[in-house]
Amino acid sequence: VKRIARRTTGAGNPPSEGTAPVDGRGPSAPTVHDVARAAGVTIGTVSKALNGRGGLRAETRNSVREVAERLGYHPNAVARGLRAQRTQTIGFVDCDYSPLDVYVSPYSAGILTGVTAELAQSAYHVLIYPLLIGQDLSDLRGMLRGGRLDGVVVRLVEDSPASTALLEVISSAGIPCVCIERPAAPRFKFGSVAFDDAAGAFQATRYLADLGHRRIAHLHGDRRYATAQARNAGYLRALHASDLPADPDLVQGRSWSPFDVDAAVQRLLAIPDPPTAIFAANDNLAFRAIEILRASGRGVPDDVAVVGFDDIPLAREMVPPLTTVRIPLADLGRRAATRLLKSIHDAAPPTESETLPVELIIRGTA
Amino acid sequence: VKRIARRTTGAGNPPSEGTAPVDGRGPSAPTVHDVARAAGVTIGTVSKALNGRGGLRAETRNSVREVAERLGYHPNAVARGLRAQRTQTIGFVDCDYSPLDVYVSPYSAGILTGVTAELAQSAYHVLIYPLLIGQDLSDLRGMLRGGRLDGVVVRLVEDSPASTALLEVISSAGIPCVCIERPAAPRFKFGSVAFDDAAGAFQATRYLADLGHRRIAHLHGDRRYATAQARNAGYLRALHASDLPADPDLVQGRSWSPFDVDAAVQRLLAIPDPPTAIFAANDNLAFRAIEILRASGRGVPDDVAVVGFDDIPLAREMVPPLTTVRIPLADLGRRAATRLLKSIHDAAPPTESETLPVELIIRGTA
DNA sequence: GTGAAAGCGCTAACAA
DNA sequence: TTGTTAGCGCTTTCAC
Numbered sequence: 001v002k003r004i005a006r007r008t009t010g011a012g013n014p015p016s017e018g019t020a021p022v023d024g025r026g027p028s029a030p031t032v033h034d035v036a037r038a039a040g041v042t043i044g045t046v047s048k049a050l051n052g053r054g055g056l057r058a059e060t061r062n063s064v065r066e067v068a069e070r071l072g073y074h075p076n077a078v079a080r081g082l083r084a085q086r087t088q089t090i091g092f093v094d095c096d097y098s099p100l101d102v103y104v105s106p107y108s109a110g111i112l113t114g115v116t117a118e119l120a121q122s123a124y125h126v127l128i129y130p131l132l133i134g135q136d137l138s139d140l141r142g143m144l145r146g147g148r149l150d151g152v153v154v155r156l157v158e159d160s161p162a163s164t165a166l167l168e169v170i171s172s173a174g175i176p177c178v179c180i181e182r183p184a185a186p187r188f189k190f191g192s193v194a195f196d197d198a199a200g201a202f203q204a205t206r207y208l209a210d211l212g213h214r215r216i217a218h219l220h221g222d223r224r225y226a227t228a229q230a231r232n233a234g235y236l237r238a239l240h241a242s243d244l245p246a247d248p249d250l251v252q253g254r255s256w257s258p259f260d261v262d263a264a265v266q267r268l269l270a271i272p273d274p275p276t277a278i279f280a281a282n283d284n285l286a287f288r289a290i291e292i293l294r295a296s297g298r299g300v301p302d303d304v305a306v307v308g309f310d311d312i313p314l315a316r317e318m319v320p321p322l323t324t325v326r327i328p329l330a331d332l333g334r335r336a337a338t339r340l341l342k343s344i345h346d347a348a349p350p351t352e353s354e355t356l357p358v359e360l361i362i363r364g365t366a
Numbered sequence: 367v368k369r370i371a372r373r374t375t376g377a378g379n380p381p382s383e384g385t386a387p388v389d390g391r392g393p394s395a396p397t398v399h400d401v402a403r404a405a406g407v408t409i410g411t412v413s414k415a416l417n418g419r420g421g422l423r424a425e426t427r428n429s430v431r432e433v434a435e436r437l438g439y440h441p442n443a444v445a446r447g448l449r450a451q452r453t454q455t456i457g458f459v460d461c462d463y464s465p466l467d468v469y470v471s472p473y474s475a476g477i478l479t480g481v482t483a484e485l486a487q488s489a490y491h492v493l494i495y496p497l498l499i500g501q502d503l504s505d506l507r508g509m510l511r512g513g514r515l516d517g518v519v520v521r522l523v524e525d526s527p528a529s530t531a532l533l534e535v536i537s538s539a540g541i542p543c544v545c546i547e548r549p550a551a552p553r554f555k556f557g558s559v560a561f562d563d564a565a566g567a568f569q570a571t572r573y574l575a576d577l578g579h580r581r582i583a584h585l586h587g588d589r590r591y592a593t594a595q596a597r598n599a600g601y602l603r604a605l606h607a608s609d610l611p612a613d614p615d616l617v618q619g620r621s622w623s624p625f626d627v628d629a630a631v632q633r634l635l636a637i638p639d640p641p642t643a644i645f646a647a648n649d650n651l652a653f654r655a656i657e658i659l660r661a662s663g664r665g666v667p668d669d670v671a672v673v674g675f676d677d678i679p680l681a682r683e684m685v686p687p688l689t690t691v692r693i694p695l696a697d698l699g700r701r702a703a704t705r706l707l708k709s710i711h712d713a714a715p716p717t718e719s720e721t722l723p724v725e726l727i728i729r730g731t732a
Numbered sequence: 733g734t735g736a737a738a739g740c741g742c743t744a745a746c747a748a
Numbered sequence: 749t750t751g752t753t754a755g756c757g758c759t760t761t762c763a764c
Binding site: 029072074075076077078079081082087089099100102103104106108109110112113116117120123125126127128129130139141142143145146147148174258259284287288291292294295313314317318319 | 395438440441442443444445447448453455465466468469470472474475476478479482483486489491492493494495496505507508509511512513514540624625650653654657658660661679680683684685
Binding site for chain 1: 733734735736737739740741742
């Protein structure tokens with residue numbers, strides 16, 4: 001016994017509905033049923049015609065397509081997502097200490113640029129999920145388990161229990177993931193794309209040493225950040241490679257706040273044998289150092305050479321332009337996206353890790 | 367005649383499946399059916415228990431919840447979205463001339479911070495859609511018609527046919543929309559949240575005039591941008607209000623590129639009666655102007671006073687810190703989100719427009 | 733080559 | 749109070 005046709009009530013629009021939006025929402029969008037009815041075929045045929053699966057008479061296919069076009073039909077992505085168990089959406093989980101860091105930082109911006117650029121080519125979309133370090137993860141867990149995301153790119157700034165907990169949540173949701181900046185422990189089977197902080201710091205410091213500087217200071221960034229630690233390590237390694245002693249007095253600063261630079265630079269200047277060069281852990285720190293140096297009557301690079309890290313847009317706009325280390329941020333984003341897409345497509349975890357090289361950009365401050 | 371129970375094949379996991387992810391995806395997530403089976407009730411009951419709709423024995427409800435918890439059940443957002451015709455997702459369409467502007471600009475960052483902060487409170491998520499001016503809109507149309515978004519926040523930088531075309535696409539998709547920066551024509555029934563460029567420029571210029579400056583220059587931004595035009599208009603209005611003549615030679619520049627500032631400032635300095643103050647259309651332009659001024663041996667603010675616009679983070683980090691006009695970017699984002707949420711909730715178009723005040727922040731350069 | 737029907741996971745209307 | 753069922757819009761077997 002067969003029940004009456006399923007669609008008697010019609011998902012439906014009275015055949016011709018006009019286009020006037022009545023309330024905020026307008027008439028409900030045409031569905032496969034509407035197209036099928038108008039084309040005189042069944043919904044299965046509509047689907048085949050529109051998705052180009054074989055086995056349809058060209059005539060039928062064209063007529064269906066024409067009708068769909070005329071009706072302004074667009075497939076419902078949610079229904080398609082439910083059916084396919086794939087949503088064409090990836091999440092960008094951006095994890096940092098303050099809400100400001102999350103977006104205002106050049107990292108997120110650059111990475112996001114790359115991610116979206118790459119994804120746009122594959123008709124994938126990006127859902128952003130800013131996450132404060134220490135924030136409760138249960139909302140995120142719900143989101144990840146909710147089937148809304150095909151994969152996730154996560155930007156981590158430190159290796160810590162909090163980071164691990166986050167990765168654990170992603171992992172337990174069984175979603176492919178690519179990490180940016182910090183790699184995940186191998187057991188997670190997450191891919192990663194990082195850049196070589198230590199090598200960049202090494203290059204910068206080495207360059208300063210090769211210029212003849214014997215007293216090279218380092219403006220240290222926030223010690224909670226892995227990048228800050230790695231940049232310091234690279235600096236130390238370069239000192240050693242250049243047969244320069246590592247003087248603890250030459251390492252100052254412990255935050256990303258430019259305002260802490262003032263005291264740091266004062267301390268540096270107060271050393272009996274003060275530095276003739278400063279390698280700052282990032283560009284903002286470098287800018288501030290230059291201002292302080294100038295205010296104290298010292299010229300850059302003549303009295304003190306300064307090198308930054310990041311190469312934010314402003315670096316080349318300064319006078320003189322800042323010598324700094326360029327991070328290929330957009331590339332990071334692009335590669336992460338590529339990797340993730342491949343993983344989703346192959347239904348295999350991303351796994352591989354890669355570290356992109358950074359580049360010392362020599363400009364006017366050293 | 368009733369067919370056999372629908373779910374014989376089981377959406378199903380063999381009852382106890384362990385947690386080992388086999389391929390990339392792990393075991394499929396538990397569904398209402400799994401919970402129902404484990405709790406010895408039917409799916410309808412599970413739904414009621416979990417969504418707190420009335421009419422269930424407390425005992426049943428608790429037991430279901432407990433089972434759901436134990437199984438690690440999380441409702442599938444896609445299925446829920448299909449059913450409810452609501453996805454708890456809004457789109458952020460960010461429209462600008464270059465991919466860099468879209469993310470790296472302080473506007474997007476600040477606005478996005480506000481939008482996400484507000485939305486997080488309502489368990490809404492943000493899908494970002496960067497759009498280049500002039501880019502083909504058919505992908506966007508498909509996205510908007512795809513039922514994936516409950517609403518959209520769009521950031522426009524100019525009033526142009528391209529902007530109108532974009533709004534038309536959104537409108538025809540019948541999605542509630544709130545515009546940021548530029549309002550939409552009333553016929554769209556879109557709300558808007560803008561900030562008062564002209565008033566900010568007026569304040570800045572007026573402040574300079576009140577300081578006693580008679581020759582006040584304006585560094586004009588990219589003329590395609592509505593903000594650049596409005597800031598110029600405010601500048602002109604303030605000149606008039608202060609009984610100062612509007613000398614065309616005092617208005618220089620036509621792009622946001624700091625490098626164009628060099629020539630602009632040179633021209634300004636070459637005027638027989640050169641300016642003693644400069645109102646720059648944004649902070650980056652102001653920074654560059656200050657550098658050029660310094661390089662030419664002129665002190666800021668002693669020889670030439672400078673005022674910027676935007677109040678980007680770096681403004682207060684400079685030495686001396688930049689006097690500028692603060693835009694409440696995060697507020698813009700927050701209000702837009704609030705407005706949109708209300709519109710979605712009430713099923714009524716947002717309509718109202720509001721213009722947020724900006725604030726002159728007096729620091730060290732003027 | 734086309735139609736019929738099942739079902740993705742969920743909620744809500746209705747029946748019991 | 750709980751169970752049953754329809755159906756959101758789509759794709760995909762499987763018959764014919």
